[in-house]
Structure formats: C-alpha cells, structure tokens
Amino acid sequence: xxxVTQTPKFRILKIGQSMTLxxxxxxxHNYMYWYRQDPGMGLKLIYYSVGAxxxxxGEVPNGYNVSRSTTEDFPLRLELAAPxxxxxxxxxxxxxxxxxxxxxxxxxxxxxx
Amino acid sequence: ILNVExxxxxxxVQEGDSTNFTCSFPSSNFYALHWYRWETAKSPEALxxxxxxxxxxxxxxxxxxxxxxEGYSYLYIKGSQPEDSAxxxxxxxxxxxxxxxxxxxxxxxxxx
Numbered sequence: 229x230x231x232v233t234q235t236p237k238f239r240i241l242k243i244g245q246s247m248t249l250x251x252x253x254x255x256x257h258n259y260m261y262w263y264r265q266d267p268g269m270g271l272k273l274i275y276y277s278v279g280a281x282x283x284x285x286g287e288v289p290n291g292y293n294v295s296r297s298t299t300e301d302f303p304l305r306l307e308l309a310a311p312x313x314x315x316x317x318x319x320x321x322x323x324x325x326x327x328x329x330x331x332x333x334x335x336x337x338x339x340x341x
Numbered sequence: 342i343l344n345v346e347x348x349x350x351x352x353x354v355q356e357g358d359s360t361n362f363t364c365s366f367p368s369s370n371f372y373a374l375h376w377y378r379w380e381t382a383k384s385p386e387a388l389x390x391x392x393x394x395x396x397x398x399x400x401x402x403x404x405x406x407x408x409x410x411e412g413y414s415y416l417y418i419k420g421s422q423p424e425d426s427a428x429x430x431x432x433x434x435x436x437x438x439x440x441x442x443x444x445x446x447x448x449x450x451x452x453x
Contacts, residue, residue, distance in 0.1 A: 329387030
C-alpha cells in the first residue's frame with residue numbers, strides 16, 4: 229500500500245536553480261494538495277487540484293507552479309529558487325475531501341542556499 | 342473569524358492529566374472540519390472528519406465535538422500519555438469544499 233509518495237526526501241538547491249517535487253498517489257483520489265510547513269505557522273496551502281486538468285492557487289502560490297495531467301501525479305515546480313522557499317513540503321490527497329480524510333506523503337525537506 | 346485559529350499554541354501536561362484544545366473557524370458556509378495528529382518527523386494523520394453540527398467523534402481516549410453555528414470544535418484527550426505528545430491540527434473546508442485550510446496547530450507535550 230504505497231498511498232502518497234513524494235520524491236525526493238531531501239534536496240539542497242542554489243539560489244536561482246529550478247526543480248520539481250514529485251507527488252504520486254495510487255488511491256485514485258481526485259483531490260490533491262501541496263503544502264509547505266514553516267516553523268510556528270502550521271501548513272500553508274500552495275496549490276491544489278480537484279481532478280486531472282484542474283488546478284487552483286492556495287494561500288501562498290507565488291514562486292511555484294503545478295500541473296495535473298493524470299489523476300495519479302501532481303508535481304510542484306520551483307522555477308527560480310529563493311531562500312524564502314526553504315521549507316518542508318507535503319503533498320496530500322483525498323477522495324471526496326468533505327467527508328473523507330486527507331492522506332499525506334512523507335514530506336520533502338528543501339534547503340535553498 | 343476569517344481563518345482557522347487554534348488555541349492554545351502549546352500545552353505542557355503531566356501523564357494522566359486530561360486536556361482539551363480549541364479550533365475556531367468561520368461559521369458561514371461550513372462544509373467540514375478535520376482533526377489531524379502530527380508527530381515530529383512524521384506526516385500528519387487523520388483523527389476525525391466532522392460534517393454535522395453537534396457531531397461527536399471518539400477514538401480511544403481522544404474525542405471531538407463540533408459546533409458549526411458558533412464556529413468551533415473541541416478536541417479532548419483523557420488521561421494523557423507520553424505517546425500523545427504531538428501537534429494537533431484542525432483543517433476547515435468551506436462552501437465548495439475544495440480548499441483544505443489548516444490552523445497553526447496546538448503542540449502538546451506530555452511528561453511523566
């Protein structure tokens with residue numbers, strides 16, 4: 229039972245570099261989310277998707293892009309990494325979201341230097 | 342209340358104490374309220390999903406109540422144990438129920 233899988237687990241980027249955080253779920257969930265965890269701030273929503281081909285901004289979308297070409301995959305793209313993007317990133321998915329829980333990946337710790 | 346707010350921010354109790362936390366959320370256009378438990382170096386895991394005013398859920402020593410008209414939910418832990426030490430998050434869904442918005446959490450430490 230893989231659930232939600234995120235890669236990589238750790239990454240160090242230099243300022244201005246780009247990277248993609250991968251997220252895959254095998255539960256056929258329509259809803260998928262990207263969050264970042266900042267100290268003392270809980271989880272902030274970056275982007276979310278309600279199904280393949282549909283994405284929308286969350287609370288802190290600046291500096292990020294997403295795509296959802298399949299139900300399973302929801303990659304998060306950082307185009308020009310900045311120190312402010314140093315954080316732990318979590319991907320989550322949910323079936324019907326209102327009446328069912330969200331399942332989280334194990335997180336990606338990203339450091340931008 | 343415009344966003345999800347949790348209180349207290351942190352809590353330190355002794356083993357055997359009972360405790361409770363509060364999650365406040367906008368009362369208009371309510372859809373659902375989730376509670377999650379988040380241990381250090383792990384991922385959040387769901388405790389409860391609540392959708393109806395007056396809902397009461399229980400899992401072992403942990404229970405939760407929901408008041409959608411006044412916009413709050415309480416999480417109770419009876420007889421706290423060291424393994425209950427974690428951050429407890431609530432998450433709110435409004436209206437179209439697509440955007441799952443989290444509070445900042447209550448960090449609980451239980452000592453012997």
